[in-house]
Amino acid sequence: MRLTVNGIESEISSPPLTPLLHVLRDELDVTSPKAGCQQGGCGTCTVLVDGEPRRSCLTPVAAVDGASITTLEGVGEPERLSPVQAAFYEKYAAQCGFCTPGMIMAATALIDRKGGPVERDEVLEALGGHYCRCTGYVKIVDAVMAASRGEVGDVQDLPVSEAGEPSVEVHGSPA
Ligand code: FES
Numbered sequence: 484m485r486l487t488v489n490g491i492e493s494e495i496s497s498p499p500l501t502p503l504l505h506v507l508r509d510e511l512d513v514t515s516p517k518a519g520c521q522q523g524g525c526g527t528c529t530v531l532v533d534g535e536p537r538r539s540c541l542t543p544v545a546a547v548d549g550a551s552i553t554t555l556e557g558v559g560e561p562e563r564l565s566p567v568q569a570a571f572y573e574k575y576a577a578q579c580g581f582c583t584p585g586m587i588m589a590a591t592a593l594i595d596r597k598g599g600p601v602e603r604d605e606v607l608e609a610l611g612g613h614y615c616r617c618t619g620y621v622k623i624v625d626a627v628m629a630a631s632r633g634e635v636g637d638v639q640d641l642p643v644s645e646a647g648e649p650s651v652e653v654h655g656s657p658a
Pocket residue numbers: 517518519520521522523524525526527528529538539540541
């Protein structure tokens with residue numbers, strides 16, 4: 484099996500029924516999709532499969548053989564955030580951040596599909612299956628609407644990792 488993840492094609496060696504979530508996190512070291520409920524109920528594992536949001540915890544990797552997968556790592560750079568990422572930052576739409584990758588991927592798909600400003604009801608529907616235990620949802624919905632309208636400033640002076648700073652990687656952990 485082969486996957487193209489954030490533009491990089493890889494041969495996959497995990498068994499065919501392995502959830503895409505675990506292939507991304509444990510085989511390819513792509514850790515923005517989070518292992519939350521792992522039952523399809525929380526949304527934090529959401530990635531784009533050929534542009535459409537999918538719960539990677541419920542997606543056997545064999546079902547997406549040959550697909551193009553986009554995760555949070557593929558939508559922006561620390562020095563150049565995507566509009567949705569920048570809006571989340573500006574609107575304080577993340578607190579612990581555990582839900583944020585899935586929220587941003589679903590919101591990105593919504594805005595790409597709509598191609599222009601999205602209304603509050605559309606955001607609520609797109610993020611309906613995504614749970615956040617920190618922020619409440621008002622700031623998240625505001626951020627998605629602002630991003631869709633281009634009402635996002637030029638975010639600068641983000642904290643940057645120091646060279647040699649250890650990354651937090653615990654094999655099999657959900658974070
Ligand atoms: S971890 Fe996939 S929906 Fe919760």
